[in-house]
Amino acid sequence: MATDGCRRTGLKWPLYYVLFMIILSTCTVEAKTRYYKWDVKYEFKSPDCYKKLVITINGMFPGPTITAEEGDTVVVEVTNNLVTENTAIHWHGIRQIGTPWADGTEGVTQCPIIPGDTFVYKFVVDRAGTYLYHAHYGMQREEGLNGMIIVSVPKGQSEPFTYDFDRSIMLTDWYHKSALDHTVGLNSNPFVWVGEPQSLLIQGRGNFSCSAVSIASEPDVCNATRPECSPFALTVVPGKTYRLRIASLTSLSALNFEIEGHNMTVVEADGHFVEPFVVKNLFIYSGETYSVLVKANQDPSRNYWATTNVVSRKPGTPTGQAIFNYYPNRPEQNPPTTPTTGPMWNDSEPRRAQSLAIKAREGFIQTPPATSDKVIILLNTQNKVNGYTKWAINNVSFTLPTTPYLVALKENRLRNKLHHVFDQTPPPTGYDWLNYDINVNQTNVNATSSNGIYRNKFNTTIDIVLQNANMINPNNSETHPWHLHGHDFWVLGYGNGKFDPFNDPKKYNLVNPIMKNTVPLHPYGWTAIRFRADNPGVWLFHCHIDAHFAMGMGIVFEEGIERVGQLPNNIMGCGLTKRLITP
Numbered sequence: 001m002a003t004d005g006c007r008r009t010g011l012k013w014p015l016y017y018v019l020f021m022i023i024l025s026t027c028t029v030e031a032k033t034r035y036y037k038w039d040v041k042y043e044f045k046s047p048d049c050y051k052k053l054v055i056t057i058n059g060m061f062p063g064p065t066i067t068a069e070e071g072d073t074v075v076v077e078v079t080n081n082l083v084t085e086n087t088a089i090h091w092h093g094i095r096q097i098g099t100p101w102a103d104g105t106e107g108v109t110q111c112p113i114i115p116g117d118t119f120v121y122k123f124v125v126d127r128a129g130t131y132l133y134h135a136h137y138g139m140q141r142e143e144g145l146n147g148m149i150i151v152s153v154p155k156g157q158s159e160p161f162t163y164d165f166d167r168s169i170m171l172t173d174w175y176h177k178s179a180l181d182h183t184v185g186l187n188s189n190p191f192v193w194v195g196e197p198q199s200l201l202i203q204g205r206g207n208f209s210c211s212a213v214s215i216a217s218e219p220d221v222c223n224a225t226r227p228e229c230s231p232f233a234l235t236v237v238p239g240k241t242y243r244l245r246i247a248s249l250t251s252l253s254a255l256n257f258e259i260e261g262h263n264m265t266v267v268e269a270d271g272h273f274v275e276p277f278v279v280k281n282l283f284i285y286s287g288e289t290y291s292v293l294v295k296a297n298q299d300p301s302r303n304y305w306a307t308t309n310v311v312s313r314k315p316g317t318p319t320g321q322a323i324f325n326y327y328p329n330r331p332e333q334n335p336p337t338t339p340t341t342g343p344m345w346n347d348s349e350p351r352r353a354q355s356l357a358i359k360a361r362e363g364f365i366q367t368p369p370a371t372s373d374k375v376i377i378l379l380n381t382q383n384k385v386n387g388y389t390k391w392a393i394n395n396v397s398f399t400l401p402t403t404p405y406l407v408a409l410k411e412n413r414l415r416n417k418l419h420h421v422f423d424q425t426p427p428p429t430g431y432d433w434l435n436y437d438i439n440v441n442q443t444n445v446n447a448t449s450s451n452g453i454y455r456n457k458f459n460t461t462i463d464i465v466l467q468n469a470n471m472i473n474p475n476n477s478e479t480h481p482w483h484l485h486g487h488d489f490w491v492l493g494y495g496n497g498k499f500d501p502f503n504d505p506k507k508y509n510l511v512n513p514i515m516k517n518t519v520p521l522h523p524y525g526w527t528a529i530r531f532r533a534d535n536p537g538v539w540l541f542h543c544h545i546d547a548h549f550a551m552g553m554g555i556v557f558e559e560g561i562e563r564v565g566q567l568p569n570n571i572m573g574c575g576l577t578k579r580l581i582t583p
């Protein structure tokens with residue numbers, strides 16, 4: 001029979017076979033596995049001159065950069081040495097196709113990694129670009145567990161722009177109080193808000209003014225002469241072009257980033273090529289990454305300031321400063337000018353304009369489906385639940401279950417007890433559109449809380465419209481960066497005011513929308529996105545402001561759970577109990 005089959009296909013069979021073997025051999029030769037072994041612990045550090053506990057990875061803050069090539073497998077063996085705290089690490093922007101259990105989202109895709117335990121994350125980085133990693137356990141991210149993932153294009157392929165050097169800058173905001181202190185405040189009645197951060201860090205370095213603290217009792221607590229808090233210097237060779245990968249993992253702040261006297265050409269956003277455009281100020285929200293090209297084409301006899309400033313909230317934080325150092329000037333030589341202070345914090349127009357300017361690059365456009373199967377409108381409001389201050393989506397404030405959704409939905413023994421694990425009522429897909437006035441504080445501030453989820457039919461197309469509104473207090477609406485796990489989405493449009501479901505979709509950009517994983521929702525505005533529910537798993541979609549997610553600003557999607565492969569035991573418990581869990 002076998003020879004029959006051969007005879008029927010004749011000569012074609014060996015030809016296909018040879019081609020297949022060639023493809024197979026190129027794949028297996030090219031794709032590598034990159035191993036990392038991480039010791040995650042607290043250490044006393046002074047990133048902005050003020051001494052406090054910081055989470056480090058192998059002693060580093062920010063953590064080590066993961067570098068890989070498209071198609072590689074990344075294996076990270078994380079040992080939690082935080083002593084009294086759980087952890088979990090999310091690989092932000094990596095879609096985890098086929099490995100939804102490696103998304104690192106505590107309560108959604110895994111149980112937390114308890115102190116002393118080791119957890120192995122293994123996933124494929126399937127698309128070149130600039131990505132991030134960070135803690136996804138409560139508000140732990142603000143303690144410093146963060147870093148970058150840089151995935152290069154496969155050998156032999158080129159990018160649609162050229163540069164001489166590739167450099168990275170991580171932007172974060174920094175608090176002197178702990179995440180635990182913040183969490184307790186947010187969960188108290190009366191509510192204690194986290195307030196504005198004490199400093200902005202550029203590549204882990206800030207400049208808090210020590211004279212602002214009373215240090216009489218502990219003279220060592222703030223010391224401006226520590227080399228650890230001298231400004232980060234990016235050394236450039238005159239005449240050369242730099243690709244700067246700029247990332248933000250702030251816990252609260254929307255930022256402007258600027259290099260004095262230099263224009264930046266935006267070429268990449270969240271791992272997708274952008275139709276190039278030039279900016280003096282780059283606005284960047286928590287969870288976003290950009291690549292910009294900068295040419296060192298100014299007077300080389302001096303250095304320049306690279307600065308970051310808070311926008312969208314009334315700043316209470318000094319300018320973050322780094323030095324754009326022209327070789328061979330000394331990197332610590334301050335520029336002769338005063339650091340730039342950025343655009344007006346409350347002028348949202350240039351920020352909206354940047355959002356609208358970001359389009360997919362010609363030649364790299366992934367056309368979205370022309371229509372969607374489902375539209376979900378998400379009204380973002382600040383509310384009260386039993387007297388506690390929360391954020392709610394369509395009047396439902398999100399809470400995490402103690403059993404991860406992925407395990408609850410997949411494991412047979414839990415499936416018939418699902419009602420004990422999470423609320424089986426799906427959250428609302430809209431709000432009282434006719435009557436709700438987004439411009440004033442709501443008449444009834446009360447909301448409910450739930451851990452219910454949206455279950456999407458596999459392979460359908462989903463539209464999400466994020467709708468912003470006034471907060472509890474009058475005359476205020478904030479910017480919220482929304483991040484989707486497990487997917488990239490098309491950004492179809494932004495608008496001011498209340499989204500009109502009858503007319504606004506006619507204005508969607510279906511020609512060259514950028515694909516992203518994090519998108520801003522501007523004050524009193526709306527943002528429309530579209531994605532394909534084609535990645536089996538359970539995926540969080542949430543505001544990337546730490547405090548806002550902790551206050552309930554998020555939702556969860558499930559799709560294709562029946563197609564998820566067998567779950568690894570390591571997401572299901574602690575220590576050796578994981579071995580007792582067999583399917």
Ligand SMILES: O=C1O[C@H]([C@@H](O)CO)C(O)=C1O
Pocket residue numbers: 193382471473478547548
């Ligand atoms: O969630 C928030 O709460 C405060 C404020 O609205 C109440 O203090 C604030 O600025 C937020 O972003």
